[in-house]
Amino acid sequence: MPELPEAETIKRELRPKLIGKKIADIAIRKRRAIRSSSSKEFNKRLKGTSIRDIFRRGKALIFKLLKENGRFFYLIVRLGMSGQLIYPGNGSKARVIFKFSDNSALDFNDQRLLGELIIADDYRDLNFFKKLGPEPFNLRPRDFFNMLSRRKTNIKTALMDQFFIAGVGNIYAAEALFRCGISPIRKTNSLKPRESEKLLKSLNFVLRQAIKHKGSSIDQYVRSSGEKGSFSERHLVYGREGKLCFICKGGIKRIALSGRGTYFCPKCQK
DNA sequence: AATGGGACCTGCGCGC
DNA sequence: TGCGCGCAGGTCCCAT
Numbered sequence: 059m060p061e062l063p064e065a066e067t068i069k070r071e072l073r074p075k076l077i078g079k080k081i082a083d084i085a086i087r088k089r090r091a092i093r094s095s096s097s098k099e100f101n102k103r104l105k106g107t108s109i110r111d112i113f114r115r116g117k118a119l120i121f122k123l124l125k126e127n128g129r130f131f132y133l134i135v136r137l138g139m140s141g142q143l144i145y146p147g148n149g150s151k152a153r154v155i156f157k158f159s160d161n162s163a164l165d166f167n168d169q170r171l172l173g174e175l176i177i178a179d180d181y182r183d184l185n186f187f188k189k190l191g192p193e194p195f196n197l198r199p200r201d202f203f204n205m206l207s208r209r210k211t212n213i214k215t216a217l218m219d220q221f222f223i224a225g226v227g228n229i230y231a232a233e234a235l236f237r238c239g240i241s242p243i244r245k246t247n248s249l250k251p252r253e254s255e256k257l258l259k260s261l262n263f264v265l266r267q268a269i270k271h272k273g274s275s276i277d278q279y280v281r282s283s284g285e286k287g288s289f290s291e292r293h294l295v296y297g298r299e300g301k302l303c304f305i306c307k308g309g310i311k312r313i314a315l316s317g318r319g320t321y322f323c324p325k326c327q328k
Numbered sequence: 329a330a331t332g333g334g335a336c337c338t339g340c341g342c343g344c
Numbered sequence: 345t346g347c348g349c350g351c352a353g354g355t356c357c358c359a360t
Contacts, residue, residue: 090336090337138337139337139338140337140338140339168337169337169338169339170336170337170338170339171336171337171338172336172337172338209330210330210331211330211331211332215331215332277339277340316331316332316333317332317333317334
């Protein structure tokens with residue numbers, strides 16, 4: 059579910075509401091959601107801490123928490139395919155509920171249970187963050203081209219590899235490739251410098267537009283307010299198998315790449 | 329070392 | 345109506 063734009067939307071919406079709040083209690087309805095420690099430990103460590111900051115790295119949300127003894131640690135939220143963070147929450151679908159001292163609550167919902175809540179003294183110590191690729195917005199064209207030239211898989215699989223570039227998932231890989239006319243099955247190391255620059259621009263454009271429209275709501279993803287994101291109305295290829303290409307009026311195709319549904323226009327994307 | 333496939337989950341829509 | 349299958353914004357682990 060949530061890719062970079064969805065995580066960014068949630069982050070932007072939660073920051074003004076939650077920074078400064080004190081966690082009074084945690085209700086764990088589904089233990090599987092907690093991956094770093096026992097649920098008892100999880101509860102004990104979070105209770106009484108206050109939220110100092112909320113930021114994003116790739117698709118992950120990171121809460122910086124301040125203990126009563128003045129030390130910091132981190133709660134990492136990975137939303138998986140169906141995770142939601144709802145504030146204020148009513149607990150109706152929550153796997154985990156964070157109750158604040160002002161009696162409001164943050165719900166972590168996750169129908170498919172693929173999301174994860176992780177506690178770490180420093181998130182940068184976790185394997186995932188150690189290996190995570192650069193944020194797309196910080197990439198320079200020359201560096202991007204060099205990265206591409208070292209990869210042998212198809213370009214779409216490379217874009218979705220979090221250790222290659224952070225935050226891009228199935229929707230935005232497809233949308234970015236369509237918008238710059240590059241086929242998802244192109245070998246990554248076959249891209250010319252000019253194509254690589256077009257792709258980087260396209261990726262940045264699509265991600266920024268998606269953030270502007272508060273993400274793509276297809277099935278599960280919603281904003282922290284519970285409202286839908288509207289970028290899905292602007293998808294040009296994702297989920298449009300058999301429909302007409304907006305550019306050439308040919309048919310949008312769906313194929314599987316590394317097991318993931320991949321939408322593209324065979325005429326417009328070479 | 330990199331790559332592809334299966335596993336982890338729940339729930340929906342489809343065809344038979 | 346009911347069942348089995350395929351599919352879904354992600355990531356990890358394992359065999360090759």
